[in-house]
Amino acid sequence: MKLQVEQAELADAARWIARHIPNKAAEPTDLAVLLTAADDTLTVAYSSLEVSASVTVEANVIDGGKAAASGKIFADILGALPQVQVEISGSENGIDLVAGLNDFHLNPLDAYSYPSLPVMPALSGSVAGDVFATAVANVAPAVDYAIAAMPELGGIRLQPAGDRLQLMATDRYRVALQYIPWQQTGDAVSALLPGQGLVDIAKTAGATDVVELALTAGSAGVQAGNRTSVSRLLPVDKFPNADRAFPKEYTGTATCDVEQLRDAIRRVGLLLEGHQAIELSIQPDHMVVQALRNTKATGKARIECRLDGVDSFDIAFNPRFLLDGLAPIDGDVAIDLTTYAKPALVHAAVDEPTFQYLVIPVRDPAKAAAA
Structure with a gap:
């Protein structure tokens, strides 16, 4: 794998992906990002049992291929590089990054043992990017990430309601509810998404015209511009019946x-x-x-x-x-x-x-x- 890419765009992509990566894991690949170069694009992706996320940026691909690297280190290095073109080379010996007079080498990880990325589910509908970003930010304060015994309180429920989409979060002391207009284009169910992941993708969704949503019984997907997130669902049936409150x-x-x-x-x-x-x-x-x-x-x-x-x-x-x-x-x-x-x-x-x-x-x- 060999390619050239602009530092600013790739650093932004790597930083967003790194937000999804835990601080500790049993295996190094659980903390790694997968780089895939093909067709004048570079895709940076992370996948776990909880969530997968990917960003695709334009690149001058000289040789296609894929490589894996420690996600947080990769993001930190890119963020510290000058805003010049970065040359990335990947092989079984690791990944080399060269930007101007700066060069870094990342030790190899087995890219071919990296878990397969889940496919984006069938789309359910779309909403305006700025409206979606604002709605998630409005209900996010009522998300409770701290109660391990009730992980569903760490979620944001998305529930179709005709031509509107209802977003709801509750920590049992307050309930935040927001309705936004949406255009339903396929099957959609009420889905409880992990709140932190949804907040992370919504922070950048405001810069896109349209956010596409997939709300299925098995998983949920959010597509905002060149950023895609597919997450497991929290049990929506265990979400407090806050509507009755x-x-x-x-x-x-x-x-x-x-x-x-x-x-x-x-x-x-x-x-x-x-x-x-x-x-x-x-x-x-x-x-x-x-x-x-x-x-x-x-x-x-x-x-x-x-x-x-x-x-x-x-x-x-x-x-x-x-x-x-x-x-x-x-x-x-x-x-x-x-x-x-x-x-x-x-x-x-x-x-x-x-x-x-x-x-x-x-x-x-x-x-x-x-x-």
């Missing part, structure tokens, strides 16, 4: 400028320590944001607000959780309320919001004792 009715709704509310939470948040909560004390024409149960300092921020349905309402939240739900919203935000102890729904103050964020409040012990 949304209340059917609300006793009141608070409406205010979202930027004013975000600023007030950040200011008062300076007083918080550890797991202390932020309290919203809502009146018909204003809202007071204050720290709940802070014994070292006090502070309040008052903003304009309209409260409909009830005369007053007090409720407390984890400030980071609340800010995550406010982040995707512009203009006025509406917070639908039931009781101080039941979930509140955060969304843009419009008739049919496409982004909805259900968050469980922090219960004030004093109110709980009085209840």
